[in-house]
């Protein structure tokens with residue numbers, strides 16, 4: 478992944494996606510069950526929207542460090558935390574997801590971060606090794622896939638025109654209970670909880686959805702790679718698959734995300 482990709486995507490990710498993802502963060506925090514007084518590391522925190530639900534659950538007691546490798550994301554997270562007037566001071570740092578800050582944590586959280594790492598087992602192992610005796614890891618990721626969902630339809634359209642470009646949603650299979658447990662097991666983690674959650678997402682038009690998609694880092698790279706003309710062909714192929722087949726077709730769907738809570742074996 479290009480180093481500055483998330484820096485470039487920070488503003489549009491915040492505008493287009495974060496408001497639609499808030500119920501998913503609330504689910505993650507609810508399933509991870511943070512307790513007042515705990516020490517919590519939030520990795521791949523991006524603009525930090527999951528910190529709002531987390532701070533509420535901690536009721537003003539606890540230590541929270543939020544990290545991300547993108548300086549633009551961390552700046553945005555600081556601003557958002559200040560605007561939300563969180564009941565808990567949070568420390569922010571630009572850091573790689575594998576960096577557990579030389580400390581032990583009761584909870585390591587990551588939302589929509591893990592699939593992007595090729596070496597996800599090593600990343601998980603770093604989190605596992607930084608847990609306290611009863612510590613847990615809480616992960617939120619997209620999947621399992623919805624074959625007729627708009628994310629997958631865009632990927633099908635991409636594949637039909639650009640077969641050599643890897644589809645973005647291919648890793649969603651990993652989110653189902655068994656493959657997720659297996660992945661965690663490879664990193665020395667035992668999955669203690671798994672849940673699939675869905676929340677409704679509305680876009681006024683398919684064109685708006687496609688634009689939002691191309692604003693996130695994963696598709697931003699694909700669109701950069703294939704250029705404007707071919708990106709437009711992918712978009713047209715996607716619109717043609719909708720009912721009615723138009724860029725103006727409104728979209729309403731409930732994409733699946735999975736939450737896994739795990740402890741060190």
Ligand SMILES: C[S@@+](CC[C@H](N)C(=O)[O-])C[C@H]1O[C@@H](n2cnc3c(N)ncnc32)[C@H](O)[C@@H]1O
Nearest residue numbers: 483521522523545546547550573574588589590
């Ligand atoms: C899809 S965003 C998720 C952000 C946030 N957790 C959320 O759910 O809104 C993925 C985040 O992972 C961060 N990221 C990418 N590579 C990273 C790395 N090697 N170490 C830490 N963070 C990384 C990006 O900067 C981006 O903020």
